[in-house]
Amino acid sequence: MTARVEELRANLTAVEQRIAAACAAAGRPRADVTLIVVTKTYPASDTRLLSGLGVTDVAENRDQDAAPKAAECADLTLRWHFVGQLQTNKVRSVLRYADCVHSVDRLRLVTALSNEVRKSGRRDLGCLIQVGLEGDTPEAQARGGVAPARVEELAEAVSSAPGLRLDGVMAVAPLVGPYAGDPRAAFDRLAEIASAVRKAHPAATMVSAGMSGDLEEAIAAGATHVRVGTAVLGARPPLR
Numbered sequence: 001m002t003a004r005v006e007e008l009r010a011n012l013t014a015v016e017q018r019i020a021a022a023c024a025a026a027g028r029p030r031a032d033v034t035l036i037v038v039t040k041t042y043p044a045s046d047t048r049l050l051s052g053l054g055v056t057d058v059a060e061n062r063d064q065d066a067a068p069k070a071a072e073c074a075d076l077t078l079r080w081h082f083v084g085q086l087q088t089n090k091v092r093s094v095l096r097y098a099d100c101v102h103s104v105d106r107l108r109l110v111t112a113l114s115n116e117v118r119k120s121g122r123r124d125l126g127c128l129i130q131v132g133l134e135g136d137t138p139e140a141q142a143r144g145g146v147a148p149a150r151v152e153e154l155a156e157a158v159s160s161a162p163g164l165r166l167d168g169v170m171a172v173a174p175l176v177g178p179y180a181g182d183p184r185a186a187f188d189r190l191a192e193i194a195s196a197v198r199k200a201h202p203a204a205t206m207v208s209a210g211m212s213g214d215l216e217e218a219i220a221a222g223a224t225h226v227r228v229g230t231a232v233l234g235a236r237p238p239l240r
């Protein structure tokens, strides 16, 4: 455990240096960017160590793993972000721990989230519209995300849904389509979309973009939240 905490500390320091350098290069204050550590596939003990090292925000992408982990860490002061594709039958469980859902990408999910927030008695839930930048490819379906042309409609639906708060937009740099291999162009496109959303919804200021491999490009393009897994926790085993 001691070795693990030192490993996490060193990785966090390296990621912090990358974020600070990217902010400096972009002429942005460091405080503009929040690090969210993606703890998926790693045990609750790592989440606990990260909290002890000053991490304030963590993310998970599968409710089956996240729910027990969040329960084990209920005594910690952490903001939990849900960043994976969300089935409507998991919404109730996710609402028990998530402060913010980054993967809102369809009207049916908006309705389900709103209904469950009201039933749960919690005040509200932060929502980001996940934008799919894969273009018209089969992969667009698999990775989630709403097409850019439909973002405004969905943003309107979230902002008028009782119990939901529209916080901004999220994207993953696409592996296929017009932006494949060019994360900076993808994140610039996301920034345009974010700015259009803010015109109608000024409080929707979050831009969640950038992972271990492309956080510099995301910060250059204006990301306010980077979601970093591998660079902090180490390489994950291949998907089960």
Ligand SMILES: *Cc1c(COP(=O)(O)O)cnc(C)c1O
Residues within 6 Å of the ligand: 038, 040, 061, 083, 084, 172, 210, 211, 212, 213, 227, 228, 229, 230, 231
């Ligand atoms: C896993 C994941 C990340 C983190 O990816 P790394 O490359 O490990 O930093 C970020 N965002 C989402 C949506 C993820 O599923």
